[in-house]
Amino acid sequence: MDSKGNIGFSEGEFNEFPRGLPENCVEYLLFVIDSKLESRNLFSELENIRKAATQLCDSIAKEYIWQRDSFQLRIERDQDLVYLHGTTDYGDSVEDEWLIVYLLRELTKSFPNLWVRIFDDDGEFLLVEAANVLPKWLSPEIDSNRSWIHGGNLHLLPLAASSGVKRPLSLTEAVRYIKSDPNSLVHSAFIEAEAFYRLEKYPGQITDSIHRSLVKIPRKLAYILHEKPSTIAPAIEAFYLRDPVAMKPLASPSAKIHFPPEDLVTVSVKFTKILFAQLKSQRFSPPPIWSAIFEAAEKDISNADDDQKNLASLEMGMKVTSGFEMLTTNADTKDNRLAREFAMLLEDVEEDGAQVLPTNKDIETWEDVHREDDESWLDINFDDFEDELQGNRGPRSRPKGEFGDPSAQADLKKIVSRFEAFLNDESAGVEGAELEDMDEDDDISDDEEDSDDEDKEVSFDEEQFSKMMREMMGLPAVEPTNPEKISRTSTSVATHGTTIEEDEDDAIRQLAAQMEAELKEHGALKLDPRTGKPKAIEAKYGGDSKGKGKATLEQKVDNEEESSEDEDEVDVDYNLAKNLLESFKSQAGMAGPAGNILGMMGLQLPRDEDEEEED
Template identity: 40%
Template sequence: MDTPQDNLKWFGEGFDGFPKKLPDDVVECIIFIIDSRLSDVQTRERLQAFQRSLKALENKFLKEYIWQRDSMNLELVREEQQWLLRGRTNYGDSVADEWLIVYFLRELSKEFRDAWIRIYDSDGEFLLIEAANALPKWLNPEVAENRVWINSHRLLIVPLGKEEEPAPLSQVQALHILDTTPARPQQYIKVEREAFHRLNGYPAAISENQHHATLPLPRKVAHILHAHPSYIAPVVEAFYLRDPISIRLLQPDKSKMPLIFPPEDFVDVSVRFTKVLYAQLLGQHWEAPAPWDAALEKLVKADEPTEKAEIGIKLTAGMQMLLSHSIYASHKPTREIALLLEDLETGDDALPTDAEISSWPKREDDEGWLNIDFSEFEKELEGKGSGAKDGFGDKNAQESLKKMVSRFNDFLADNEAGAEGADGVLDPMDEDNDSDAGGRGWDDPEDEDSDSNASQDAQKQKNSKARPKGAAKDSDPETTDDSEDEEADAEYADYEKAYEKFMTLSAAEKAILTDEARELALEQDAEKEEDDEIQKLTQMMEAELFSHGALNVNPKSSHKPGTGLLSGSKGKGRGKGKERMEDINEMDSDGDEELLDEDYNLANNMLQAFKGQAGMAGPAGNMMKAMGVQFPQDKDDEFRGGGSKGKGKAVQR
């Protein structure tokens, strides 16, 4: 059976089922025994021996280990006429569980050299994600599926063949390659080192992942966790993922159900967590409802540390949610806890006495791993960590941060890095070759554009060769582009210097500069808004003047030079106007352009604008009034008002 595929063929196109995809936070592994000398029965026995060795490793290293959700399991199955081991593990929020599985499988591959192991999660080949900085150019997510295997303690990758198209392998193809050409998979040392760098601290990291704390718990809860410490994981998760129904089940007056674990009869016991579980419980802010709030106050008054009392109350509430909420009824831990409670009710078991509890070992681990010096954190981000021992409580977190910063700095230091990647070269799968019109019966317009661009480039080259030595360089667009590029490079260099100087400042100085930059940006925004408002007013005034013709410099009219408004005026102005119009007539004897009398047009436009005001206030009247000019009455108005004026005159006579 192939691993999860994302390609979906719809009905009528060979539909073979919906695409299979792993759920989130789930890791899956498959193990094949590839040896042509082994029979089918011998292959099965070899896989069973693999299972037994895995069980021995678990007994050796996982005696007190707590899985976040699911423990590691490998089932012997038969798929496509061959035996294999397949297992899935839901690791939840604990990535350490996922890497523990990788560590076990890699260790077993030293003993079983004929075993080929593939491990992946919902993100795909996560081992390659860890080694993204060291991958070869051709190895991208589009081709990586079924190419990454663990064998003989090595990470082996099946490379592309000489004539092979860049595409993922199916499981059948990969197994055929491993069987027929076992030397084809290659070991990339840099990729392997980066992919397995998280395993450097194992197996010591297994025990370092635990945390012990002494907490006040009800006697019944203490009894269950002492008998089965692994139940702490589902209890914490039930509290961590609580919903309104869970909160209601904590309140007997609302749920009308008695509490299975009432917050009373508290005893101090040592509880074993993983660091993730303890952090989840500690970091949750929770307003305890009644009667839990009263129990918390009682514990604090009894001189219990407030933080420990809160964690004890949260843990008890999580146990209550796990046993009372219907969504957890089918879970294995819930059923097992219910059986323990039945034994207590029937008398087959009894709660421990104070003397028995006092004999239980108590352990209180340091919580320094939760502490982070943020000044040291900023230094690590800048790649200038001082190596202070108390800067990071968790050394693994510090190492991970250092590696992340180191990879980022390596990328920035690569002068050839660009938008396509650190090497600036596109992978074959990233190339857009869909513009090939071959076999489609139509031409791609991009080809025409490229041909025209090529001809333009050839013409530019020809012109540049033909240009004399004394020609100005600014006339060459290529030279202009080069100068613009140089200016851009200089500006970017200045930006880099300013940024480096900014990063060396203290946090207080950075805050001051940030506030100043914010104020400057606000001022610029205000100025921009003011400029926009002025521009809007200007456009409105222009529109008003245009509507009245005041800004029409050369209107088309039937006006003849020497007649109209200025024809009746006497003096030097008229003579000059005539002479100027005669000169224009002589210069424009061909008749290609219209005659332009600026004085006439200006006066005519102002009169038209004044006429359009219809006796009301307007821009033309206001402008001329401000200059002390009084407009005469329009001639058309005289004709219209002739009758009334005549009548008036007759009456006067």
């Protein structure tokens, strides 16, 4: 607080509250980092990159329909930094965000001195994609400004960029470190593959995301959509949100509207699949001005497929037209560039009149004017969906290997093939992964931890990963069969930061699983339905249905031991029973592995009354 009573923050205190992005927005920063480049030539180089980015977007995504904002760049200065900056609101279409990542990655392949930062309102979303394979020292609390795209690859700024201290980096610090030591950045092919996995379907995904459908709309609107197909995005958003003020003209039969249901034509309209699903899924009663048209169409309808399709195209056309009508109420004042372009185009059409509108012959010359894509990708069989989640094979109502749209099938097949290849490759592993030892006191200094973490590019246990993935994919688990594997599994658990007690518990659980397998092999867990006892022990040592207790069974075991001392063969059932009883006795009435195993066998042994009397 100053002398005037005003509350203020110092620059350092203010930096502790970084500016946050709005929801569903992605931001990208493009830097030219070249020690040989003179500062006076920096602006021209940035302008060359901006033009190249625009050309790349036009060539790759010319036909793409952006949900809200498109890919855009402008030169910006921030303190001593000069760079290209862009922000895109992708709304409900996450594909817009990944298309931008693809464009930027391709752009870095053409400019060797270009470094790109990209993040959204969730933070470093590329690192989120690769969260399972990141180095242990890299946490969400310190990952700011540490991921960069350069030369088509993903690079990470090491802990040394923050002088070995686990804290977030400022943008200025990150740029300064890249300038001083670009070769020290971490590049892991394994991390990069996970972070860029969604990019494998590009650029084909741009075409696959488009859906065309036949709709019946006014001729004026058909002309606008033909001239500017991308205006469908703000119109569907207006329809999807349905602002009460924007709906007033549609609710009043006497209101003046821009697109009355007159002079209707059937044309093929281009959507993205997300936009089409938003439009198709909405229940919307026809406005009063459309009621008469729907009543006439329903009277003439029959069971013929053509009549059903005609009614469906009329309903979709009514929704599209209503969306554009809602958009006209405040399109010229919206922040959305496409909405403003629509407002200007509508004004030109209404000023020029009917002479600019296309005739039926003109419409027939339009590309794909009668195209209608299959809508089966909208259908979801929830039984099949549940099968996929459970990892079950042999679906109930579909051919084997088919689920969802082709894109979803490709993603699922890719995941399965990667996983199977990893499990079948005996030499598969991660370079730099190693086990760390923990002493009894767990006394490791922060400096040692930091140096160890920095040296490890990736650290995780393959055997644990294999086990978890097999369980998740519904594959049979492969349990360790020798003490060496048990020891290695226990050590790998410690690598992930668990306590020594958890290591021992894990080893005990695996040992119990092996013992249970051996018990089943020798018939010890096959219970007699009459007595509830293991058949192997019951057959050898007798016993009545009431179970006389521990003393009777122990006496029989001792007698058997005396009679078999001179025999060369060792009776496995005898040794098993004897060891179980001794282990149970050593528990001294407390819980333990022997008691648990005997409980699984259906045996509840009594206390040792003889020893209590002697005490």
